[in-house]
Amino acid sequence: MMRKLKAKRVVIKVGTSTLVYPDGSINLRAIDQLAFVISAMRHRGRDVVLVSSGAIGVGLNYMGLKQRPKAIPEQQAIAAIGQSELISIYKERFAIYEQKIGQVLLTRDIFVYPKSHRNVLNTFDALLAQNVVPIVNENDTTAVDELDHETKFGDNDQLSAVVATNIGADLLIMLSDIDGFYDANPNEDAKAQLLAHIEKVDQQTYDLAGGSGSRFGTGGMVTKLKAAERMIKADGQMILANGEDPSIIFQIIAGEPVGTLFG
Numbered sequence: 454m455m456r457k458l459k460a461k462r463v464v465i466k467v468g469t470s471t472l473v474y475p476d477g478s479i480n481l482r483a484i485d486q487l488a489f490v491i492s493a494m495r496h497r498g499r500d501v502v503l504v505s506s507g508a509i510g511v512g513l514n515y516m517g518l519k520q521r522p523k524a525i526p527e528q529q530a531i532a533a534i535g536q537s538e539l540i541s542i543y544k545e546r547f548a549i550y551e552q553k554i555g556q557v558l559l560t561r562d563i564f565v566y567p568k569s570h571r572n573v574l575n576t577f578d579a580l581l582a583q584n585v586v587p588i589v590n591e592n593d594t595t596a597v598d599e600l601d602h603e604t605k606f607g608d609n610d611q612l613s614a615v616v617a618t619n620i621g622a623d624l625l626i627m628l629s630d631i632d633g634f635y636d637a638n639p640n641e642d643a644k645a646q647l648l649a650h651i652e653k654v655d656q657q658t659y660d661l662a663g664g665s666g667s668r669f670g671t672g673g674m675v676t677k678l679k680a681a682e683r684m685i686k687a688d689g690q691m692i693l694a695n696g697e698d699p700s701i702i703f704q705i706i707a708g709e710p711v712g713t714l715f716g
């Protein structure tokens with residue numbers, strides 16, 4: 454059955470697992486597809502914001518490292534290196550489709566302090582009004598997790614839902630390395646079944662969620678459910694789908710029953 458979706462303003466979140474191959478190299482095909490799909494959506498009058506992970510994954514590849522360093526300053530340095538590389542790849546690929554982008558790096562405290570909150574919402578509005586696609590990531594180089602000053606979102610699943618609810622998006626499309634939400638962690642249970650529609654997220658739903666399956670990803674399913682819960686509370690919807698081929702977004706927008714619809 455086709456889905457009826459409201460999708461005038463859409464946030465798309467792509468995880469590291471979509472952007473970086475398991476061997477650590479960059480999936481340029483996926484980035485190119487994303488640029489193509491998002492540019493097409495933009496040209497058809499939709500407001501689109503991309504929340505992209507991958508700074509650390511791309512940084513590791515750029516520096517020829519196989520593993521995330523343990524020390525925080527080194528991780529933050531890798532993020533600085535990777536973010537600039539990632540955004541220059543996006544810029545180049547979007548330019549092929551004559552689509553301009555703008556980089557927005559956020560920390561959690563921006564949404565806590567009223568003035569910075571207002572400023573960042575105005576920035577999103579101004580970018581969208583000029584037909585520019587904002588590409589958002591956490592500001593990994595400065596975000597810290599300290600008791601008196603929490604600046605870290607920690608994962609981009611929740612960051613994407615915070616952005617989506619704040620800018621009044623109807624739909625959050627969350628692309629990952631899995632076809633949707635299953636009734637058990639598919640890594641551990643070969644009989645796990647895909648759930649096509651979850652109307653509300655409660656403890657029972659969380660009980661089905663497991664951790665991340667990939668080397669570079671964070672959060673796993675729990676943070677995706679938290680994002681879905683946030684969207685539903687704000688009267689929005691979220692679709693979790695496989696980002697292996699990002700042109701799946703065309704099917705999602707058309708209302709085809711792919712992935713898991715939340716809400």
Ligand SMILES: Nc1ncnc2c1ncn2[C@@H]1O[C@H](COP(=O)(O)OP(=O)(O)O)[C@@H](O)[C@H]1O
Pocket residue numbers: 467468469470471628629630631633634635636637638639640661662663664665666667669670671672673674
């Ligand atoms: N119930 C579940 N349904 C689907 N995937 C699950 C479930 N529980 C755990 N997972 C794991 O969560 C992974 C997706 O999370 P993550 O690795 O953080 O991806 P991303 O990098 O896209 O954010 C899946 O590949 C899967 O291994």
Ligand SMILES: N[C@@H](CCC(=O)OP(=O)(O)O)C(=O)O
Pocket residue numbers: 467468469470505506507508509510532590591593607608609610669670671672673
């Ligand atoms: N801000 C980090 C991403 C953190 C994150 O949530 O990663 P993922 O689980 O792959 O979406 C980065 O760009 O590497």
